[in-house]
Amino acid sequence: MWDLLLTDLRVATMAEGAPDYGALDKAALAMENGKIAWAGPVADLPSRPGPLARKVLPLEGRWVTPGLIDCHTHLVYGGDRAAEFELRLQGASYAEIAKAGGGIVSTVQATRAASEEALFAAARPRLERLMADGVTTVEIKSGYGLALEPELKQLRVARRLGESLPVTVRTTFLAAHALPPEFKDRADDYIAEVEAMLPAVAESGLADAVDAFCETIAFSPEQVARVFGAAQTRGLPVKLHADQLSDLGGAALAASFDALSADHLEYTEAEAAAALGRSGTVAVLLPGAFYFLRETRLPPVDAFRANGVPMALASDCNPGSSPVTSLLLMLNMGCTLFRLTPEEALAGVTRNAAKALGLGETHGTLEVGKAADLAVWNIERPAELAYNIGFNPLAFTVKAGQVQPHQGV
Numbered sequence: 001m002w003d004l005l006l007t008d009l010r011v012a013t014m015a016e017g018a019p020d021y022g023a024l025d026k027a028a029l030a031m032e033n034g035k036i037a038w039a040g041p042v043a044d045l046p047s048r049p050g051p052l053a054r055k056v057l058p059l060e061g062r063w064v065t066p067g068l069i070d071c072h073t074h075l076v077y078g079g080d081r082a083a084e085f086e087l088r089l090q091g092a093s094y095a096e097i098a099k100a101g102g103g104i105v106s107t108v109q110a111t112r113a114a115s116e117e118a119l120f121a122a123a124r125p126r127l128e129r130l131m132a133d134g135v136t137t138v139e140i141k142s143g144y145g146l147a148l149e150p151e152l153k154q155l156r157v158a159r160r161l162g163e164s165l166p167v168t169v170r171t172t173f174l175a176a177h178a179l180p181p182e183f184k185d186r187a188d189d190y191i192a193e194v195e196a197m198l199p200a201v202a203e204s205g206l207a208d209a210v211d212a213f214c215e216t217i218a219f220s221p222e223q224v225a226r227v228f229g230a231a232q233t234r235g236l237p238v239k240l241h242a243d244q245l246s247d248l249g250g251a252a253l254a255a256s257f258d259a260l261s262a263d264h265l266e267y268t269e270a271e272a273a274a275a276l277g278r279s280g281t282v283a284v285l286l287p288g289a290f291y292f293l294r295e296t297r298l299p300p301v302d303a304f305r306a307n308g309v310p311m312a313l314a315s316d317c318n319p320g321s322s323p324v325t326s327l328l329l330m331l332n333m334g335c336t337l338f339r340l341t342p343e344e345a346l347a348g349v350t351r352n353a354a355k356a357l358g359l360g361e362t363h364g365t366l367e368v369g370k371a372a373d374l375a376v377w378n379i380e381r382p383a384e385l386a387y388n389i390g391f392n393p394l395a396f397t398v399k400a401g402q403v404q405p406h407q408g409v
């Protein structure tokens with residue numbers, strides 16, 4: 001007896017190498033102990049559905065996809081940056097605001113000042129809004145504490161969000177995000193401090209990976225390499241904010257450390273795509289930040305395709321460069337702005353997003369043995385998920401085999 005059997009559905013399994021979304025028509029999916037136990041045509045079920053599972057749900061031809069995965073967010077933070085948005089609209093650039101002591105550092109002040117409770121209360125509705133788009137797994141970074149205690153505070157809030165809501169949370173330690181004011185003009189000293197934080201971070205079990213911001217307004221490739229070396233010594237995988245505003249060789253650096261992902265990549269040169277392909281590093285594209293900062297230089301998507309680089313799409317949910325809480329909107333922007341196909345876009349928030357989090361073996365496709373995390377949609381074809389703007393066709397999600405009513409946020 002299975003726990004749950006969904007019948008009369010169309011499923012986009014998103015299985016690697018399968019053509020046309022890995023689609024199956026007139027299908028059924030069975031779940032047992034939070035995992036997919038059976039997937040195939042209804043006609044191949046061993047008997048009538050009734051006796052096969054404790055609960056049988058006919059879906060009337062609805063489409064089912066893997067639960068969506070947002071593999072890059074900074075959604076735990078204090079304050080907001082609406083005033084900075086107004087300044088940018090008057091002509092100031094993101095980098096100018098950062099250099100003048102605004103930007104990330106202003107969110108650092110608000111995050112340090114906020115209690116754990118306040119950070120949780122502010123982050124929860126942002127996460128619920130993402131989940132209302134069918135998200136069942138999310139990555140959450142620190143990076144607005146920039147000292148051991150406030151960084152751990154952010155990570156604890158991220159873990160608590162995952163315990164309080166039906167969503168898997170993967171956490172990332174991003175202390176090398178910006179230079180805290182108390183280390184002004186002493187970036188190398190701050191990097192030494194980040195290296196010194198890593199043993200305690202690893203010991204706490206609060207971080208699943210380590211990230212850094214490689215940029216002229218943040219840290220150099222040499223400084224990032226120090227942080228990555230310390231992370232790998234502690235057994236933590238790495239990922240990198242690379243080549244967002246300029247080309248410092250961040251993508252190649254990430255590849256040289258076999259990073260899980262290199263993220264942004266607007267300024268990445270085509271040659272670096274070959275290095276990403278060889279290391280199996282996922283290119284995480286963030287069209288929300290591209291749009292919100294009114295960037296014009298496109299990531300080298302053709303080179304990623306030519307080199308077999310898996311591409312993911314994420315919200316980059318953060319108060320400064322991407323105040324985005326809709327992953328469905330990122331599907332649309334990934335296609336419209338970056339020219340992904342709707343199928344590449346959907347792979348970018350399922351199979352490849354799972355890889356970017358080191359969860360490729362357990363999440364991101366609907367195959368027997370994988371997590372029973374799925375989204376059920378009122379659509380006629382999968383491309384509708386990328387086609388609509390501001391319309392949410394989610395019917396409901398299933399998280400670890402449990403039906404979750406759509407909250408309609």
Ligand code: DI6
Pocket residue numbers: 074103104107177213241244289316318319320321322
């Ligand atoms: N790149 C980004 O897009 C975010 N962090 C980063 O390194 C922006 C964070 C912020 O502006 O608060």
Ligand code: FE
Pocket residue numbers: 072074241316318
């Ligand atoms: Fe980011």
